[in-house]
């Protein structure tokens with residue numbers, strides 16, 4: 001397993017990029033720990049697959065270097081980097097049996113047959129393909145084939161990293177959950193460095209120790225699920241993580257208060273904002289208290305989602321969402337208060353800290 005260093009990586013698909021807009025990856029500079037499980041999360045087109053392919057060696061970055069355990073691998077092939085990959089669609093040998101498909105990556109590396117047998121049987125059990133071990137892969141369904149692909153990625157224990165590109169897309173929802181838990185278990189057992197691309201936040205949050213949120217060719221935050229929820233570094237992280245996402249309201253800062261329209265909201269710190277920056281206040285729907293006290297709101301809709309209700313309202317002439325418990329009261333003259341601990345302030349979309 002390896003520590004991965006991405007040093008000032010930039011990538012443009014076209015020759016001679018002229019402006020930032022020509023880069024699919026604008027600047028990635030991070031260190032990923034040996035044995036870490038990372039999920040790359042972001043909307044379609046933000047650069048997840050490009051970054052994954054740069055790590056695996058399928059793409060040579062236009063600029064920057066990649067180090068595995070301190071060694072420069074930028075110009076090495078996938079095989080030389082010793083990477084296992086699982087793609088969105090199955091990559092298997094149709095004419096081989098399920099057992100031989102799984103044994104292939106090990107036999108290729110001259111692993112002793114007894115060890116091959118032990119590892120393959122473990123993977124067969126994990127993927128629930130027991131009854132199929134001696135059948136040729138051609139006869140399997142698409143999701144069974146994808147389980148073999150997944151198994152082939154996980155069967156070797158000596159790889160530098162395992163890279164997954166939306167591997168559960170073709171798997172049915174129930175099995176998705178099972179496989180995700182099993183990948184996690186194998187990660188704990190063997191300490192693989194794993195990078196898992198997805199655009200599904202549930203998948204990312206349940207799989208990874210660290211979620212890498214990408215937006216518009218950049219990594220905007222790397223954090224634990226709790227960090228992404230409580231302290232989104234960028235307003236995009238606030239929108240993208242959580243359901244509904246964070247409320248982001250235009251605000252002006254007056255010392256340790258924020259003005260939103262005609263309302264004044266107390267902060268528990270004095271944000272350091274540069275003059276002229278676009279300032280915004282971010283608060284998650286879970287941290288707005290709806291009651292008879294505080295600032296007035298006009299409710300437009302109440303959505304019942306089981307144990308919680310989502311209240312859609314207008315506050316200071318802006319739409320906001322508020323989450324209330326199933327039995328929470330909705331007063332006739334509703335008012336709101338914001339939990340100061342849960343307020344984040346943003347300048348030009350990036351979270352700002354406290355005035356020194």
Ligand SMILES: Nc1ncnc2c1ncn2[C@@H]1O[C@H](COP(=O)(O)OP(=O)(O)OP(=O)(O)O)[C@@H](O)[C@H]1O
Pocket residue numbers: 013014024042043044045046047048049050051199
């Ligand atoms: N082979 C290519 N040639 C030119 N442009 C490309 C190529 N592959 C990707 N791009 C562009 O690079 C940008 C990033 O694409 P990438 O596939 O990395 O995003 P993604 O986040 O993985 O998206 P998705 O979730 O849809 O797979 C997009 O604007 C895309 O159109």
